[in-house]
Each structure stands twice: as structure tokens, then as C-alpha cells.
Amino acid sequence: MGELFDIFNYALGIRALIASIMVGAMCGVLGCFIVLRNMSMIGDALSHAVLPGVVVGYVVAGSGVLAIFTGAVTAGFITAVLITWIQHNVKTKNDAAIGIVFTAMFSIGVMAISKISREGAHLDLDHFLFGNVLGLSNADLYLTGFITLYVIFSVFLFYRYLFATTFQPVIAETMGISVKTVHYFLMLLLSFAVVASMQAVGVILVVAMLITPASTAMLLTNRLKWMVVLSGIIGVISAVIGLIVTDFYNTTPGPAMAVVVTLFYLLAVFFAPQKGLLFKYFHRRKVKHKIQLEDTLKQSLKLHERGNLSLTNLYQRLGFSEPLVRKNVSILERKGLLKRKNKELLLTEQGEKEANKLVRAHRLWETYLVRQVGLNAGQIHEDAEKYEHILTDELLDELEASLDYPKQDPHGSPIPQKDNRPSFPLSNLSPEDRARIANHQLNEHLVYRLWKLGLLPKSEFYLLKKEEKNLQIVLDDEGQVITIPTSLAERVNVEKLVDTYDE
Amino acid sequence: MSPSISIKGLSVSYDRKTVLSNIYLDIFAGQLYGVIGPNGAGKSTLFKSILGLIDINSGKVQIQGLPIKEQRKKVVYIPQRSEVDWQFPATVMDIVLMGRYPYKSILQRLNKEDKRIATEALEAMGIPHLKKRQIGELSGGQQQRVFLARAMCQQADIFLFDEPFVGVDITTEDKIIQILKDLADDGKTLMVIHHDLSKVQEYFDQVIMLNQRLVVAGDTTAIFTQENIAKTYSGQLPILHKTHIGKH
Numbered sequence: 001m002g003e004l005f006d007i008f009n010y011a012l013g014i015r016a017l018i019a020s021i022m023v024g025a026m027c028g029v030l031g032c033f034i035v036l037r038n039m040s041m042i043g044d045a046l047s048h049a050v051l052p053g054v055v056v057g058y059v060v061a062g063s064g065v066l067a068i069f070t071g072a073v074t075a076g077f078i079t080a081v082l083i084t085w086i087q088h089n090v091k092t093k094n095d096a097a098i099g100i101v102f103t104a105m106f107s108i109g110v111m112a113i114s115k116i117s118r119e120g121a122h123l124d125l126d127h128f129l130f131g132n133v134l135g136l137s138n139a140d141l142y143l144t145g146f147i148t149l150y151v152i153f154s155v156f157l158f159y160r161y162l163f164a165t166t167f168q169p170v171i172a173e174t175m176g177i178s179v180k181t182v183h184y185f186l187m188l189l190l191s192f193a194v195v196a197s198m199q200a201v202g203v204i205l206v207v208a209m210l211i212t213p214a215s216t217a218m219l220l221t222n223r224l225k226w227m228v229v230l231s232g233i234i235g236v237i238s239a240v241i242g243l244i245v246t247d248f249y250n251t252t253p254g255p256a257m258a259v260v261v262t263l264f265y266l267l268a269v270f271f272a273p274q275k276g277l278l279f280k281y282f283h284r285r286k287v288k289h290k291i292q293l294e295d296t297l298k299q300s301l302k303l304h305e306r307g308n309l310s311l312t313n314l315y316q317r318l319g320f321s322e323p324l325v326r327k328n329v330s331i332l333e334r335k336g337l338l339k340r341k342n343k344e345l346l347l348t349e350q351g352e353k354e355a356n357k358l359v360r361a362h363r364l365w366e367t368y369l370v371r372q373v374g375l376n377a378g379q380i381h382e383d384a385e386k387y388e389h390i391l392t393d394e395l396l397d398e399l400e401a402s403l404d405y406p407k408q409d410p411h412g413s414p415i416p417q418k419d420n421r422p423s424f425p426l427s428n429l430s431p432e433d434r435a436r437i438a439n440h441q442l443n444e445h446l447v448y449r450l451w452k453l454g455l456l457p458k459s460e461f462y463l464l465k466k467e468e469k470n471l472q473i474v475l476d477d478e479g480q481v482i483t484i485p486t487s488l489a490e491r492v493n494v495e496k497l498v499d500t501y502d503e
Numbered sequence: 504m505s506p507s508i509s510i511k512g513l514s515v516s517y518d519r520k521t522v523l524s525n526i527y528l529d530i531f532a533g534q535l536y537g538v539i540g541p542n543g544a545g546k547s548t549l550f551k552s553i554l555g556l557i558d559i560n561s562g563k564v565q566i567q568g569l570p571i572k573e574q575r576k577k578v579v580y581i582p583q584r585s586e587v588d589w590q591f592p593a594t595v596m597d598i599v600l601m602g603r604y605p606y607k608s609i610l611q612r613l614n615k616e617d618k619r620i621a622t623e624a625l626e627a628m629g630i631p632h633l634k635k636r637q638i639g640e641l642s643g644g645q646q647q648r649v650f651l652a653r654a655m656c657q658q659a660d661i662f663l664f665d666e667p668f669v670g671v672d673i674t675t676e677d678k679i680i681q682i683l684k685d686l687a688d689d690g691k692t693l694m695v696i697h698h699d700l701s702k703v704q705e706y707f708d709q710v711i712m713l714n715q716r717l718v719v720a721g722d723t724t725a726i727f728t729q730e731n732i733a734k735t736y737s738g739q740l741p742i743l744h745k746t747h748i749g750k751h
Contacts (some may be wrong), residue, residue: 036591160604167591167598170582174554175605176575222637224592372673402674 015141016133016200020239020257022148023200023209028235029155030193031214032228033186036166041095042083043210045102046187047194047203049079051109051128054198058123059116065139069195076191079105084183131202131254133243140199147196151189155228162186163224200239201254208258209235216265219272234264291389292320294358296328297337298388301355304347311345356416362388363409363416364399370410371403377410401445405487418442422493427471427486429496434462438493446491453482460497505568507532507661507692508553513562515548522548524716526562532660535687536694537707537723541736544714546696550663553694554580566661576605578661579654584646584670589639595649596634599624602656624655628682644675651682662686664695680706703727 034043050072057071079101086097113125127135136144155162164172165182173179190210197206217231242257249256270278299317303309315325329345332338337351347355362384369380391399397418400406409415422442429435439457441447447457455461460476471484484492506529513526523545530536538546551557552564555571566574579602602624603617625631628648633641638649647667654662664683668676687693687708694711697703703710703723710727712718712735719726719734 157609160607163593163597164601164604167593167601168582168587170556170586171580171601173556174575174578174580175601176572177604218592222592223594223597227592398674 012134012136015136015138016243016253017240019133019136019141019144019200020243020253021236022144023197024213024235024237024239024257025232026148026151026193026235027197027206027209028213028217028232029152029228030189031210031212031235032217032224032231033155033162033166034190035211035214035218036224037186040207040211041098042080042187043190043194044207045083045098046076046079046190047198047206049102049105049109050076050191050194050198050203051106052112053109054128055109055112055116055123065137065143069143072195072198073188073191075105075109076194077188080184080187080191084187127202128198129202129204130252131198131200131205133200133253136199144196144200147192151193152232154185154189158182158185159225166224201257202252205254205258208261209239212258212261212265213238216261216268219268219275234261238264287389292324293328293331294389296320296325297332297351297355298358298362300332300338300345300347301352301359304352309345309347314345358388360416360418361391361396363413364396364403364406365391366409366411367403367406367415368399371406380410397443398445401443401449404485405491407487422491424494424496425490426473426484426492426494427489429463429466429471429494431463431466434460434497435494436460436497438495441493442491446488449488450492453484454480455482504531506530507567508694509563509565509568510553511563511565513549513552513564514560515545515552515557516560521715523552526717528711528717528720530692530694532692533687533690534692534708535683535706536692536709536711537703538694538696538711538713539698539700539703539735540713540718544735546713547665549713550580550665550694550696553663554578576657577659578663579657579659581647581650581654581662581664581667583665584643587638587646589646591638593638594634595625595630595636595638595641595652596621598638598649599634599652599656602653602658605657620658621652621656624652627655628652642675643671644679647671647675647679648682651679659691661692662694664693666696666698668697668699700732 031043034040053071053073053075054068055071056075057068060071061067082101083097086092086101087094090097092100110125113123116123124132161172161177161182164175164177165179169179172182193210194203194206197209201209213231213234214227216234217227220230221227238261239257242260243253245251245256245260246253268276270276273279296314296318299314300309303313303317311325311329314329315322318325320328329338332351333340337348337354339346339348339351365384365387366377366380369375369383370377406415422438424438426435437450437455437457437459441450441457450456454475461473461482462476463471464474464481465472467486469486471486471489473482473484474480475482508528508530510526510528510530513523513528514521515523522543526549538549540546548557552559553566553571555564555575564571566578571578596618599621600613600617603613603620606617607613622631622634625634628651630645630648630652633645633649638646641649662683667679667683671679683693683695683706695707697706704727707723709721710723711720712726712731714735714737719731
């Protein structure tokens with residue numbers, strides 16, 4: 001056991017713990033906006049550039065907390081203004097502008113420190129660089145507390161402004177939000193946070209506490225609100241664990257916190273739901289298996305149609321390994337899509353239906369590529385092989401409707417129809433029959449297409465003429481004649497009416 | 504009828520290079536305006552001037568008789584999809600609710616009423632089921648409709664679209680143009696920056712042909728002629744099929 005209990009027996013230890021919690025929360029919250037605005041390098045720059053301010057504050061007013069704070073914030077803010085000014089007014093690359101300004105500021109600070117040290121002043125560069133959380137005074141703690149509250153409260157109060165200017169600055173501007181003001185305000189908050197964290201983690205590693213928790217949180221959620229909350233929590237936990245690690249291994253707190261926060265980040269990189277690498281890997285594997293399984297089913301249908309469905313023929317057509325085909329066949333068997341009788345392999349009725357869905361997707365997609373994208377029939381098969389596994393039912397219905405219910409694909413093969421047919425299609429009527437458009441249609445695209453023709457559910461009409469390509473109906477209400485393509489009429493559900501007038 | 508946007512003698516230059524020179528234009532409600540012209544013709548600059556996003560050298564832009572600063576709620580801008588960070592951690596609802604921001608002072612929070620208005624806007628666009636989706640998970644057409652829903656949520660009168668049809672498929676393009684026509688029928692003012700000249704006749708009631716100066720503006724059927732297109736695209740004439748263009 002380290003000196004943990006020793007430390008916490010002393011006020012110094014407690015102060016270190018409280019300061020770490022506050023710094024973790026503040027940097028975590030503020031860091032979200034720094035990360036989303038692609039300003040990570042500015043965070044790094046500001047933290048280095050406060051050094052000359054610290055020196056000036058020290059020289060002017062001695063080691064008072066407020067003097068050093070004021071000097072540092074002023075230096076930080078001047079740096080932010082300078083960087084922004086160069087980026088807007090000088091033809092220098094954005095990141096180069098950041099590098100030029102902060103190295104200059106930092107160097108001036110280092111030179112100033114060596115000068116005043118030679119003159120006998122005591123200002124420890126190491127503490128500035130790597131923090132000195134165990135040497136905090138009460139005054140330091142109050143200042144950190146005040147700044148933390150100020151920063152978190154500001155983010156809460158101006159959340160909408162930060163959201164809008166971060167997501168779409170131009171839109172924020174059209175809504176009357178001054179993007180420039182928000183930018184400088186954020187720079188001011190950033191300077192505050194950097195200075196307040198100086199003693200806990202040191203300026204070199206502040207940037208770790210700013211960007212790493214935020215980047216971790218971004219992997220875990222899809223909403224800025226929750227990202228801010230999570231990032232704050234991750235910041236706090238990392239800071240506290242870092243402090244404990246420091247005590248156990250007798251190291252410096254700043255680096256320990258930075259290492260802990262990076263570990264959290266790595267955990268998220270691998271294990272985050274949805275965005276984590278592991279999740280993506282399993283997802284890809286699942287998709288691959290699904291595709292192999294669907295391909296097995298489709299080839300079974302093709303062989304079934306030729307009357308030579310067998311395991312051996314399946315290997316040959318699929319080009320998969322034997323065990324894989326066997327495995328897929330038994331999965332399909334369990335799903336009731338394939339059946340084994342003695343040594344024979346059979347496709348069940350359900351299996352045929354499912355396989356036809358894939359064929360439908362494949363052929364509809366090919367038709368789309370030829371008719372609407374304008375590819376020629378030779379180039380489309382590969383593409384359709386991929387898309388048949390991806391297209392959803394909803395999308396296929398829409399595709400079918402926009403292609404006007406094609407019957408054949410570009411190679412002349414029939415496109416299987418979806419099995420749900422209208423219970424009584426309009427095309428079944430004979431001339432003079434009266435009917436009403438049924439309330440229930442197969443899908444909303446049909447309703448839309450009918451609406452475009454001027455037909456609503458419940459519209460009553462009689463059939464005037466029936467030709468090979470078109471049907472003509474007459475609406476009861478206005479006596480208007482409407483021409484409907486046969487391809488559509490075959491899919492429209494109607495209710496036949498018995499005409500009472502004729503009796 | 505007084506114009507909803509009135510532009511008088513507008514000139515803009517960047518770095519001493521003239522981008523727009525002495526533009527006079529009146530834009531009326533209830534019409535769909537297409538804005539066309541070659542690259543660098545000042546189409547975006549025209550929008551930015553109307554939106555009050557840039558300093559203008561001379562001239563005056565008024566929205567329903569008042570300067571833009573007093574009319575911010577009334578005017579919405581729908582940017583190109585490529586200008587948006589689609590990885591941003593925000594859901595569809597978060598984005599649509601932005602339309603309520605101009606109605607809120609610093610201390611006011613969004614309330615139930617705001618959420619109701621946002622939900623209605625989503626319903627009007629036919630995407631209420633997507634409200635919890637992260638914006639990057641949507642298709643191009645759906646993304647475009649999210650921005651339209653935000654504009655409706657803001658209850659604006661004037662809509663400025665920057666190339667809304669880039670990167671969406673034909674079916675979606677048809678749906679979006681239908682929505683725009685419906686908005687015009689509802690008495691809204693719509694301006695659309697557009698590149699595809701073959702659709703101009705079909706889409707727009709009015710066309711504004713721009714190339715640093717205003718070449719011509721008016722009824723599409725009357726002024727969208729080969730001659731005017733040649734004037735607008737001097738030197739960079741796009742290849743066009745004759746049937747797409749009105750008679751001389």
C-alpha cells in the first residue's frame with residue numbers, strides 16, 4: 001500500500017482530490033466543444049502560451065494566486081486573438097498560425113523564467129509544465145472552484161448558442177447569433193480552464209484532459225447533450241483514478257491522469273456499442289454470414305428449378321468450402337427453408353418464397369440500373385449480387401413502383417412478384433362492371449399513384465374499356481374518364497359493386 | 504403587392520474584386536425563383552447579402568420593408584449538404600428544434616410547445632419516424648427534408664436554398680420540388696440556386712440570371728431563352744439540348 005492514507009490524512013491530500021475532480025469535470029465539459037470545432041491544437045497552444053502571463057503576474061504582484069491567474073488568462077486570451085487574427089488576415093495556413101504564435105509565447109515565457117530565477121525569484125518551471133496538485137493552497141482551491149462553476153454554468157446557460165455555432169456557424173449567424181462573440185467567449189473559457197488546471201495536471205497535459213474524455217464520449221453517444229455529461233463524468237473518474245495511481249506508484253499526478261484517460265479512450269475505441277471496433281467487426285461478420293446464407297438459398301432455388309438440387313451441385317455453384325456449405329444447409333434446414341429426405345435435398349415452399357425475394361431484389365435492381373442509371377446490361381450483375389442482400393422490402397416496393405411494376409429484368413428473366421396480391425384487382429373487372437377503390441391497398445406508393453390519377457379510396461366508377469395496355473374507367477361523381485395502365489390495374493385492390501339500378 | 508425582398512443598387516466586392524455590381528431586384532411571395540449563372544457569378548454572395556452575412560459596399564436590401572437585422576426569424580437559409588458535418592452528435596429532433604432558437608431569449612429553455620411545433624414540421628415532411636436518428640444515418644433526401652423541417656419549425660416566410668438537389672436521387676428530387684411548389688402556393692417566398700439548366704423550365708416560375716451583374720430576371724417562359732443563357736454564361740456556355748429551352 002502506498003501513502004494513500006497518509007495523504008488523505010492531510011488537508012493537502014483532500015485538496016488535491018477536490019481539485020482533480022473539478023478539473024476533470026471542467027475540462028471534460030469544455031473539451032466537447034473544442035473537439036467538435038476542430039480546435040484541439042488551439043487547446044494545446046493556449047496551455048503553453050499562458051507561461052509569459054504567469055511570469056508577468058509573478059513579477060508584478062509576487063506569488064499571489066489572483067495575480068498569476070490574471071496574467072495567465074490575459075496571455076491565453078491574447079494568444080487566441082492573435083491566432084484568429086492571423087488566420088483571417090494573413091495568408092498563413094491555419095495550423096501554422098497556431099504553431100507560430102504559441103511557440104513564440106512559450107519561448108518568451110521560458111526566457112523570462114530563467115532570467116528571474118537568476119535574480120533569485122522562485123518560480124518552478126516543472127510545476128508549471130507537469131502540475132503540482134499536492135502543493136495546492138486553500139486560495140488555489142477556491143479559485144479553481146470558482147472557475148469550474150463559472151465554466152460549467154456558462155456552458156449550461158449558453159448551450160444553444162454553443163450548439164448552433166459549433167454545428168452550423170452560418171445558420172447560427174442567420175439566426176442572429178454572433179459567431180465571433182461565441183468564439184471569443186469560448187476562448188476565454190478555455191483560458192480559464194487551462195489556468196485552473198495548470199496546478200493539477202500541468203500545461204503540457206491539460207490538452208489530454210480537454211480532448212480525450214470528449215473524444216471518448218463521442219464514441220459512446222449520438223447527442224451533444226449526453227456527450228457533454230459523459231465527458232465530464234469520464235474526466236472526473238480519470239482524474240481521481242490518476243491521483244490514486246500517483247499515490248500508489250509515487251509518480252507525478254498529471255501524467256498519471258493523462259494515462260488513465262487514454263486507457264478509457266482505448267476501451268471505448270474497442271468496446272463502444274455501435275462505434276467500437278469490436279462491434280463493427282462482429283457486425284461485418286454477421287453481414288458476411290447472412291450474405292453467404294442467402295447465396296446458398298438462392299443457388300438452391302436455381303438448382304431446384306433445374307431439378308438437380310444436391311449438396312454436390314451446391315458446392316460447385318457456390319465455390320464455398322464443403323463444411324461451410326454443410327453448415328449453411330443445416331441452418332436453412334432449421335429455418336424450414338430446406339429439407340432433407342433420405343439423401344435428397346429439397347427446397348420447401350417457404351424456402352422458395354424466401355429465395356424468390358432475393359431474386360426479385362436482384363432483378364429489380366438490375367432493371368433500375370439499366371433503365372434509370374443508364375448502364376448496359378453487361379455491367380450490372382456484380383452490383384446486383386451485392387445489393388440483393390441490402391435492399392429492404394420498403395425500398396424494393398418503392399423501386400418497383402417508380403419502375404412502373406416491371407415484369408422482366410434487362411436479361412429478359414421474369415421478376416418474381418411479391419406474394420401478396422390484391423384480393424380483387426381492378427384488372428379482373430369486365431366492361432360495364434361497377435366497383436369502388438378499396439380502402440386497403442398493398443402499399444402507400446399505390447395510393448399515391450392513384451391519387452395522382454385523381455382516384456381516392458372509396459371512389460366509385462365503372463369500367464368502360466379494357467385493352468391490352470390500358471383500362472379506361474368512368475368516375476361516378478364527375479363522369480370523368482381515367483386511363484389506367486394495366487400494370488397498375490393488376491395491383492389495385494377494388495370492391496366490386498352490384499348495380500341495383502339495372503334490376 | 505409589395506415585394507418580400509427588395510434589392511436596390513447592391514454591389515459587393517471581396518479583396519477589391521467585384522462580385523456583384525449594381526443589382527436591382529424585387530422578389531415576390533408565392534413564386535418559385537431559380538437563380539442561375541456560371542461559377543463565380545455571385546449567386547451565393549447574393550444570398551449572403553440578403554441574409555446579412557456580409558458587408559455590402561453599396562445599395563440596400565430590405566425584407567418586407569425592413570432591414571434584415573429586424574427580420575431574422577422570417578428568413579431561413581438551407582445550405583448545401585456538403586457544407587454540413589454529418590458526424591456531429593445530434594439527432595434529427597435536435598436539428599429541427601434549432602428552428603425555435605430565434606424565438607428564445609438566453610434564459611428561456613425549449614418547452615413542450617416548441618417540441619410540438621417541431622414534431623408537426625417533421626410530420627409535414629413525412630419523417631416523424633426518424634426523429635431520434637443521428638443525422639449521419641440518413642439518406643441524402645432525408646437530410647434535405649430535415650433542413651426543410653427546421654425551416655418550417657422556424658415559421659419563416661422566405662426560404663433560400665443553395666443547390667438542394669445535389670446528391671439526391673431523382674425520386675427524392677421530385678418530392679422536394681413538390682414540397683417547394685406547395686410552399687410557394689402557401690404564399691411563401693422561395694429562391695433556389697440551381698445548376699441543372701435542363702430543369703429550369705419545369706421547376707421555376709421566375710428565373711434570375713446572374714453573372715456579377717443581373718443579366719435578366721422575369722417569367723421563366725418569357726426570358727429563359729438561348730440568347731439570354733448565352734449572355735449569362737458568356738464564354739462558358741454549357742451544352743444544352745434545344746428542347747429544354749424556351750422559344751426565342
